[in-house]
Amino acid sequence: MPVDVDAEVIANRALSSDYNVLALAAPQIAAAAAPGQFVMVKPGAGFDPLLRRPFSVFEVLRDPRGAPAGLTILSKRIGPSTGLLYDARPGDRVACLGPLGRPFTPVDAPAEAWMVAGGVGLAPFATLAESLRARGVKTTLFYGARRSAELFYLDFFRALDVELVLTTEDGTAGERGRVVAPLDRQLAARPASSGVMVYACGPEGMLAAAARTAMKHSRPCQVSVERIMGCGLGGCYSCVIPMRGDDGKFHHVRSCLAGPVLAADQVLWD
Amino acid sequence: MAASGCFGYGVEYADVVDLSSLGAVVTKGLFLNAREGHPAPRIVETPAGMLNAIGLQGIGARRFVDEKLPELRARRATVIVNVCGTTIDEYVEVSRILSDAEGVAAIELNISCPNIKEGGIQFGCSLPGTAAVVSAVRKVTRLPIMPKLTPNVTDVASFARAAEDAGADAVSLVNTFLAMVIDVESRRPKISNVVGGLSGPAIRPIAVRMVHECRQAVKIPIVGMGGIANARDVLEFMIAGANAVQVGTANFVDPFIWSKLLDGIGDYLERHQIARVADLVGTVETRQAAHEPM
């Protein structure tokens, strides 16, 4: 059951001129959230911006005794809402509704988890990596960004023993090019008998490419989709994604309720 | 009441609100058959509002009766079904199915959706069309019928009158205003359907004016809506002439809005020593425009 918290901003850390990590005092949501779930967030009480915006729960913050104390969101400044979130200061209030949506389904060892992130699509993987580590699953993060300065939280993932495969479009860190290229090569090199679950999140083009690559190598793949959402609760039918239903036919499915995590082979990618 | 298209089929909100505490749940618009609606993007935010072109995605009347109505009944929700049609026969057929079902309190005839080509608004933009849909449905149901009027006409009051004359038990207004948003960088429309319906606080003053005009024209109850975001806005609609109100877009912003609206109305009634909220309906004093000292 989702709760709405008028959450105090605990901290706001700028990662670059566009990206920030906003920490919100929403312990009830943090305690209930599973990796891949999201919150609907609105800075300020006015009508501009009017609607909430969806954000993956990025990190669960804990007090010294280990109890959930809050959560963070990873935001990229692209419009008025994310602009306000970028500029938010400790003590400000942000409406935060959640946790919402269907989470990732974790895998069990000896299968491995390969997470594929593009840009702000890194967001759902911090909590997923923690839960995979707790399950003893060997985890790799394929992480692509425009340039080296936009690859964030690498030490966070290293500390969880996550193996990193980095790409940048300008070649300033890791391999030059798109993140799906090393994914394709490494899937090709891996014997079919050893299990891999692919998890992907990022811009739609990258997501489609990651999904197709996983399917090409007959690997199961869970994607976390990012659609424009009006409500997050199934009320408005804005966030639909074309999918193949159980009847084999095309349906528009609400990604807030059925997702945001979806089985890649059921999504109709074009 | 929760406005159509802004509350799913109601069941989606069962964990968030006590559905029986609402005046009514108005369902997403239903045709006879299932529809998939328009491709995404379906909405875009505008100053103090939003544009939508969902394209009336829905499961169809029979599946609604089989799959959603039982849960709504179990939760003791008062259910008003928003009925759509591409032809008068379809409005009639859907209304018949709903009349035979258990647990439908009333029918809201959607003759005002701006987002699909065929049907709907073509009836709602013509006086004979409005009368024809209402009288045809009137013949096949004993349920209260409430045509939902479009604001995309010059004289909305004449449509309220046409509905009343054709046997409507109430009218609801407004549906959304036809509008458009363009991305100037790419020169493309921001939603896939090119145009869509504007809702939210931005439209409220126009909707209030239209309710006021309809109040002069008809005796049947008016259900007002358009941009209601707090108790003050509810009171404004009622003073303008609405007997009840619906809330759409603001439910997206705050799904817990309902009890806040009721508390705010209660405070107002107490402050003004008014016994019942019904005593406010249509009490706007227009003989001399109010001049507040600056």
Ligand SMILES: Cc1cc2nc3c(=O)[nH]c(=O)nc-3n(C[C@H](O)[C@H](O)[C@H](O)COP(=O)(O)O)c2cc1C
């Ligand atoms: C996303 C969305 C979907 C809607 N779908 C319907 C619908 O299916 N049938 C209908 O009669 N009105 C529909 N409407 C119109 C609303 O019921 C309401 O008339 C309008 O939004 C104005 O009220 P508001 O400003 O409180 O949202 C829809 C509105 C929105 C925003």
